[in-house]
Amino acid sequence: MYNFDLDVLPGDFIVEYESDLCEELKDAKLHQGMKTDFLYDGDDPLVDGISMIWPELLDSNGHIIEDRTPGTAPTKGIAIMWIVREETKSYHAKRIKVGTKGYWVRGPFRVANVTVISVGDLAR
Structure with missing residues (x-):
């Protein structure tokens, strides 16, 4: 599916x-x-909260996109996700699995729909 190794x-x-x-x-x-922050699909941001998990966008070859100009990122793609607060990693390790759905949010507003495709360092 991708021309690079997600793992x-x-x-x-x-x-x-x-x-x-x-x-x-x-x-x-x-x-x-x-x-943007991260909201799990099915969670209520007022009850469950949102998480400081930030994206780093990749190009179609799996390289980090260097251009930071608004509008230069693809509207569909792949991103590395970074959990900002170290003390929350064990919580997210229990929830994040391949197929987990969620959203990038800015405050109460949705920016993008996301689906986990690799667990990355949370599994290591």
């Missing part, structure tokens, strides 16, 4: 993403360095 990528886990900007963010543009 050798760094990061806590790897996702496929697809932009799904809500009306409030319709003019926003995906870009490297965006600090």
Whole structure:
């Protein structure tokens, strides 16, 4: 499916993403360095909270996209996910599995739909 090995990528886990900007963010543009947070599918952000897990976008060859200009990132692709708070890694290790669905969010607003495709360092 990919022309690179997902298992050798760094990061806590790897996702496929697809932009799904809500009306409030319709003019926003995906870009490297965006600090979206992570919400598990089925969780209520007001009850369960959101997690500081940030994406690092990859190109189609598995290389980190260097250009940080808004709008230069693909609307669909793959991203390495980095859990920001070390003390939450054991919690996420119990929840993150291949196939886990979630969202990138900015505050209460959805930015993209994501699906975990590799567990990465959480499994190591």
